[in-house]
Amino acid sequence: MAAFPAPEIIPAQDTPFERAAQLRWFDGMDDPRLNLTAELEAPDFVTKAKQAGLPPFAVLFHAICGASLDVDAFRWRLTPDGEPFRIQSLLPSYTVRNAQGHVNFSYVPFTEDLAAFISAYHADKAEAESATEMRTNVEAGPECGQLYCTGLPFLRFSSIEHPRSGGGAFAATPSIAAGQWRMEAWGRLTLPLSAQVHHGLVDGAHVAHWFEAVSARLERYVKG
Numbered sequence: 001m002a003a004f005p006a007p008e009i010i011p012a013q014d015t016p017f018e019r020a021a022q023l024r025w026f027d028g029m030d031d032p033r034l035n036l037t038a039e040l041e042a043p044d045f046v047t048k049a050k051q052a053g054l055p056p057f058a059v060l061f062h063a064i065c066g067a068s069l070d071v072d073a074f075r076w077r078l079t080p081d082g083e084p085f086r087i088q089s090l091l092p093s094y095t096v097r098n099a100q101g102h103v104n105f106s107y108v109p110f111t112e113d114l115a116a117f118i119s120a121y122h123a124d125k126a127e128a129e130s131a132t133e134m135r136t137n138v139e140a141g142p143e144c145g146q147l148y149c150t151g152l153p154f155l156r157f158s159s160i161e162h163p164r165s166g167g168g169a170f171a172a173t174p175s176i177a178a179g180q181w182r183m184e185a186w187g188r189l190t191l192p193l194s195a196q197v198h199h200g201l202v203d204g205a206h207v208a209h210w211f212e213a214v215s216a217r218l219e220r221y222v223k224g
Contacts, residue, residue, distance in 0.1 A: 015086045017076070017084045017086075019076075019084075019200060019201060022199070022200050022201075022203075023084065023200035023201065024200075025200065026198065026199040026200035027078075027082065027167055027168065027171075027198075027200045029167070030167075031164065031167060031171075032167045032171050032198050032199050032200055033164065033167075033171055033196055033197065033198060033199065034196070034197050034198075034199040034202065034203075034204065034207075035159070035160075035161055035194065035195075035196045036194065036195055036204060036207045037157070037158060037159045037160060037177075037192060037193070037194040038192075038193065038194075038211060039190050039191070039192055039193070040190065040191050040192075040193040040211055040214060040215060041188050041189070041190050041215065042188065042189050042190075042191070042214070042215050042218040042219070043188060043189065043218055043219055043222040043223075044183065044187070044188070044189055044222065045059050045060065045063075045189070045218045045221055045222055046181065046183075046189060048221070048222050054118055055118075055121070056181075057151050057153065057178075058117070058118050058121045059114070059218075059221060060178060060218070061092070061094055061108070061121070061149060061151070061178075062110075062114055062117050062118075062217075063214050063217035063218050063221065064092075064147075064149060064176055064178065064214055065090055065092045065110045065147060065149075066110070066112065066213075066217050067210050067213035067214040067216075067217055068090065068092075068147055068174060068176075068210065069090065069110075070210075070213040070216075070217075071206055071209050071210045071213055072086075073201060073202045073203070073206035073209075074174060074197070074202065074206065074210055075087050075088075076172070076201045076202075077145070077169070077172045077173065077201075078168055078169045078171075078172040078198070078201075079169060080168070080169050082168055082169070084201070087145040088145070089109075089110065089145050090109070090110035090145045090146070090147055091107055091108075091109050091110070091137070091145055091146055091147075092107070092108060092110055092146065092147040092148075092149060093105045093106060093107045093108075093137065093146065093147070093148055093149065094106055094108070094148075094149040094150065094151055095149070095150045095151060096125060096128045096129050097129070098128070098129055098130070098131060098132070099129065099130065104128050104129070104131055104134060104135055105128060105134070105135045105136065105137075106121075106124045106125050106127070106128035106129075106135070107124055107128075107135070107137060108120050108121045108124055114221075146173050147173065147174055147176065148162070148173060148174070148175040148176065149175075149176040149177070149178070150162070150175070150176070150177040150178070151177075151178050152177060152178065152179045152180065153179070153180055153181075154180060155179055155180055156179050156180040156182070156191075156192055157177070157179045157192050157194075158192065159194070160177045160194045161196070162175040162177070162196050167198075171198045172198045172201060174195055174196065174197045174202070175195075175196040175197075176193070176194065176195055176196075177192075177193070177194040177196075178191060178192070178193050178194075179191055179192035179193070179194075180192070193211065193214070195207050195210060
């Protein structure tokens with residue numbers, strides 16, 4: 001897999017971490033993760049994407065990634081030693097199916113420029129779909145500014161849990177899942193959306209704000 005530049009990390013002294021008590025409490029548990037699934041209501045970004053020749057999931061993925069930078073709680077990660085730090089950029093991944101129909105991962109460096117993001121999305125998707133080995137970026141650790149996303153366009157799920165690997169640094173990387181969307185009678189799209197986060201870094205209220213940020217980004221896309 002191609003090498004990607006390391007993200008900028010804002011030092012703790014510039015952005016103080018305010019959740020030391022919460023981090024100690026939840027990181028001391030067997031599993032510090034919080035899982036929330038709810039229905040996202042959004043404008044019809046699918047029709048606009050198709051009219052522009054864009055993959056609707058890529059537009060949604062872009063909004064999901066951008067929203068995780070809009071909500072500050074979603075920017076925090078943990079070093080292997082358990083120290084919190086705040087990311088400035090993202091190397092998000094999402095699931096694809098290879099030629100045999102099995103899961104693999106595609107990586108798309110996030111940029112606010114949607115056209116550049118879509119271009120990178122297409123380029124790496126083809127590489128991921130043709131790969132025979134699992135394309136993991138685990139060795140880069142949380143410092144890479146990762147965000148894990150699963151797309152389930154064939155399923156309207158009501159809850160989901162992702163594979164787990166202990167707590168600490170790996171639990172600090174949010175895992176997102178987006179399910180099958182549908183057009184409602186009132187002219188809006190709805191889809192199941194899930195966020196699995198480290199509760200020492202993110203509360204339920206932050207997840208709600210993140211939902212609002214995803215919807216707001218899709219609103220701007222449709223009106224833009």
